[in-house]
Amino acid sequence: MALQRRPSSTRARAERRNALLAGYRPLPGAYDELMAPDGAIRPHWEPFLAEWSALSGDELQRRFGLADRHVRDTGVSYRVHGDLDESDPLAGERSWPLNHAPLVLTGQEWKTIAAGVAQRAQLLDTVLGDIYGPGRLIANGALPAAAITGSPDYLRPVQGTAGAGQLQIYAADLGRGPDGRWWVLSDRTQAPSGAGYALENRLAIGRAFPDLFRTMNVERLAAFFQGFRAGLVARARRVEPRICLLTPGQMHESYFEQAYLARYLGFLLVEGGDLVMRDGLVHVRTIAGFKRADVIWRRIDGDFADPLELNARSALGVPGLVDAVRADNVVVANGLGSGVVEARALMGFMPRLAREILGEELVLPNIATWWCGQPRERGIVLDRLEQMSVAPAFRAPGDGLDGGTMLVADLDRSERAALRARIAERGLDYVGQEVVRLSTMPVMQGSRLDPRPMTLRVFAAATPDGWQVMPGGFCRISEECDARAVTMRAGVRSSDVWITSDRPVEQVTLLPSPDRIAIRRIVGILPSRAADNLFWLGRYLERSEATLRLVRALLGRLINADDQAPGHAETIKRLANLLVAWGAAPTTTKARSVAAQARFALHDFDQYGSAAASVREARRTASVIRERLSVDAWRLFGDLQRQLAEPGKLESEGEAFEIADSALKSLAAFSGLSQENMVRGAGWRFLDIGRRIERGVTTCRFARHFVENDAPGNCLDALLDLTDSQITYRSRYMLGAALQPVLDLVMLDPYNPRSVAFQIERLDAEIAALPSLHDDGMLEEPRRLALKLAAECRTAEASRLDRTGILFFEQLLMGLSNAVAERYFLQNSRPEGSRMTRLA
Numbered sequence: 001m002a003l004q005r006r007p008s009s010t011r012a013r014a015e016r017r018n019a020l021l022a023g024y025r026p027l028p029g030a031y032d033e034l035m036a037p038d039g040a041i042r043p044h045w046e047p048f049l050a051e052w053s054a055l056s057g058d059e060l061q062r063r064f065g066l067a068d069r070h071v072r073d074t075g076v077s078y079r080v081h082g083d084l085d086e087s088d089p090l091a092g093e094r095s096w097p098l099n100h101a102p103l104v105l106t107g108q109e110w111k112t113i114a115a116g117v118a119q120r121a122q123l124l125d126t127v128l129g130d131i132y133g134p135g136r137l138i139a140n141g142a143l144p145a146a147a148i149t150g151s152p153d154y155l156r157p158v159q160g161t162a163g164a165g166q167l168q169i170y171a172a173d174l175g176r177g178p179d180g181r182w183w184v185l186s187d188r189t190q191a192p193s194g195a196g197y198a199l200e201n202r203l204a205i206g207r208a209f210p211d212l213f214r215t216m217n218v219e220r221l222a223a224f225f226q227g228f229r230a231g232l233v234a235r236a237r238r239v240e241p242r243i244c245l246l247t248p249g250q251m252h253e254s255y256f257e258q259a260y261l262a263r264y265l266g267f268l269l270v271e272g273g274d275l276v277m278r279d280g281l282v283h284v285r286t287i288a289g290f291k292r293a294d295v296i297w298r299r300i301d302g303d304f305a306d307p308l309e310l311n312a313r314s315a316l317g318v319p320g321l322v323d324a325v326r327a328d329n330v331v332v333a334n335g336l337g338s339g340v341v342e343a344r345a346l347m348g349f350m351p352r353l354a355r356e357i358l359g360e361e362l363v364l365p366n367i368a369t370w371w372c373g374q375p376r377e378r379g380i381v382l383d384r385l386e387q388m389s390v391a392p393a394f395r396a397p398g399d400g401l402d403g404g405t406m407l408v409a410d411l412d413r414s415e416r417a418a419l420r421a422r423i424a425e426r427g428l429d430y431v432g433q434e435v436v437r438l439s440t441m442p443v444m445q446g447s448r449l450d451p452r453p454m455t456l457r458v459f460a461a462a463t464p465d466g467w468q469v470m471p472g473g474f475c476r477i478s479e480e481c482d483a484r485a486v487t488m489r490a491g492v493r494s495s496d497v498w499i500t501s502d503r504p505v506e507q508v509t510l511l512p513s514p515d516r517i518a519i520r521r522i523v524g525i526l527p528s529r530a531a532d533n534l535f536w537l538g539r540y541l542e543r544s545e546a547t548l549r550l551v552r553a554l555l556g557r558l559i560n561a562d563d564q565a566p567g568h569a570e571t572i573k574r575l576a577n578l579l580v581a582w583g584a585a586p587t588t589t590k591a592r593s594v595a596a597q598a599r600f601a602l603h604d605f606d607q608y609g610s611a612a613a614s615v616r617e618a619r620r621t622a623s624v625i626r627e628r629l630s631v632d633a634w635r636l637f638g639d640l641q642r643q644l645a646e647p648g649k650l651e652s653e654g655e656a657f658e659i660a661d662s663a664l665k666s667l668a669a670f671s672g673l674s675q676e677n678m679v680r681g682a683g684w685r686f687l688d689i690g691r692r693i694e695r696g697v698t699t700c701r702f703a704r705h706f707v708e709n710d711a712p713g714n715c716l717d718a719l720l721d722l723t724d725s726q727i728t729y730r731s732r733y734m735l736g737a738a739l740q741p742v743l744d745l746v747m748l749d750p751y752n753p754r755s756v757a758f759q760i761e762r763l764d765a766e767i768a769a770l771p772s773l774h775d776d777g778m779l780e781e782p783r784r785l786a787l788k789l790a791a792e793c794r795t796a797e798a799s800r801l802d803r804t805g806i807l808f809f810e811q812l813l814m815g816l817s818n819a820v821a822e823r824y825f826l827q828n829s830r831p832e833g834s835r836m837t838r839l840a
Helices: 010-021 043-053 057-073 107-131 145-149 195-208 210-215 222-235 255-265 321-326 338-342 344-358 375-383 413-425 528-559 568-581 594-603 611-624 631-643 653-677 682-706 713-722 726-732 739-748 756-769 781-795 803-824
Strands: 103-106 169-176 182-188 243-246 268-270 275-278 281-286 289-292 295-298 331-333 369-371 388-392 430-434 440-445 448-463 466-469 474-478 492-495 497-500
Touching (some): 010 043, 010 448, 043 103, 043 210, 057 195, 103 107, 107 182, 107 448, 107 466, 107 497, 145 344, 195 255, 195 474, 222 466, 243 255, 275 321, 281 321, 281 528, 344 369, 344 430, 375 413, 440 474, 440 492, 528 568, 528 594, 528 653, 528 682, 528 803, 568 682, 568 713, 594 653, 611 631, 611 653, 631 653, 653 682, 682 713, 682 739, 682 803, 713 726, 726 739, 739 756, 756 803
Parallel strands (some): 103 497, 243 268
Antiparallel strands (some): 169 182, 275 281, 369 430, 388 430, 448 466, 474 492
């Protein structure tokens, strides 16, 4: 529910407006989106300022807090290129830098921008069709051959292939010059990113200011994504195609966006290892065998798509994919080789190409660009070098540029001389470009607005009805007051983009119309990689819980010490030893005390079995399948990590006990979400199988550690605590803990949800419900082992169960885990085509 605006006097609103704009001064020589040169506020910004001025400072901060919590709770994040730590994939994640003020543009102005972006998308799509087709543009001199073949993104193996390079989604990076005109700074045709972040920006700001969207008639974004999805479906050969989003993986800078878009659009998120070629077709490895992939929306570079015919070093692609494209057995969007027209070398040719191909001038002009691969243009650049910026002509940078733009005026004399020499020697690697001062927009700096330079990325999608432009985009704002090129790196913010209308906007949804809905009860298929990660997510969560229960049991006994209780010291010793054996705590020689061991087990990431380390692994595993997890689930991971963060130096035993208890409650909440909110499909089954196996193994280890014929009652009490079975035991037996009743309850009782028997019963049922790969009537290994486990457990007796018998159950459970992995996961990807009878 939106926060209610408090009544405010005209005078108070005026004061707050003045406070917001205090010191707001447009940068000299730059167009400012908010304020005209005479200091007047541009009319289309007035409703926005009026709304903000009607809120007190505290209310405005609460609104900002709503947006920031949405970003935090949903885990919106990004990475900076090069800022990666493969030992901890989550370490490089940065929280999304949201600017609370949107970029506001009028619908009338947007018509020109949309027309220009759609025109450019059509032009580049046509150019790509010619480059990989008849080659007329090179033959008639409209394009130099070296400007194409010199690019690493030109893929010769797909030359002459139908659909090579074809665009499905295009993005243009725009900047506004001092005269108010918009210019194209760069083209994005390889795998444009940012559309998902634009959608998240909208959701976050919409959470804070829902009333503003209505009063300003802000255009919605859903229609764009609806058109994009329809365009992919239209290109497929089957009526109900399987559309996959091919991601480089969780280490990529924009992995969050890729997972988010896959969930939002209903696509299957896959990595290269999830896909395999069979009989000229691309298939997804799933738990039910190979399932055909009809459309692949790639978010990897084209040359990485097929290590057989393109880049042999690629571990991201699909061997044989080019063959499937040649045979027209799969649609790849954007087409392989489309990145060739991203090269800055081509920007100088765009005006002529527009006239020659489209018969019209560019609606949105380029930033002036001279490719130094031509003698005349090279001479112009060298003559005016100090007034230009110099950039790589192609994606592979020229020597010394490191892939970025260089402002020559900022170089010292020796650096300029060296650059001049490189351009003169090998000009085809460089372009010279006019230096354009970007326009500025307001950002919140403390309690007031300040102007900062910005660029705008606008997206166009090929739909069955032509090119459709997103009514909004991805706005990036520099923290530097004199930024002349903005990239999504440290010190850059992002903002929502509002296109306003004079009339109420149409409500659009991605849901199909009721008469076109095909009823389904199980959604989609489950790739083997996703099943693997769900399985291990369940195991890591259960492992975290076991460690927390150990810590809580140990600290509880230290806090409530009773020296007269039989076996009290022995129980504490066994609990502490189990933490060490668990890999959760060091020995007392390092920890100095049992209480210190408990703190290590809670917080120390260097102890692989600690609760903090297990939760970190659970979140890392979850991050690979985040498109399958709800926002509530992701929020609980954040809560757990905060609870288990590095403790204060003076953390007492009681405080540590409360931390363990609080973390257990968060884990219980996650368990409740999975039990009550997840559909009982294959994904839920693998999550549950992982939890059941880990809980069964853990209970066996607890029992082996505490159960002996001469075990004191205090040790048996500890076992009941660790298995959360105290209340059940006390309700059945009036006397204190005794060996055989405790053993029966925690090992063999099928009615106790914490017992090994209960886990085995659930495992038997879940594995029986999984798809069978073979049609030969023989039991597969996981099913055979589950049945054996169930039979052994049902016929066992507590009076005959000793530590050897408990170890037998533990080993069978571990064997079942291995069998599930070998049957359903990718770690053993041996060819099974001869026995896979169901290719869909």
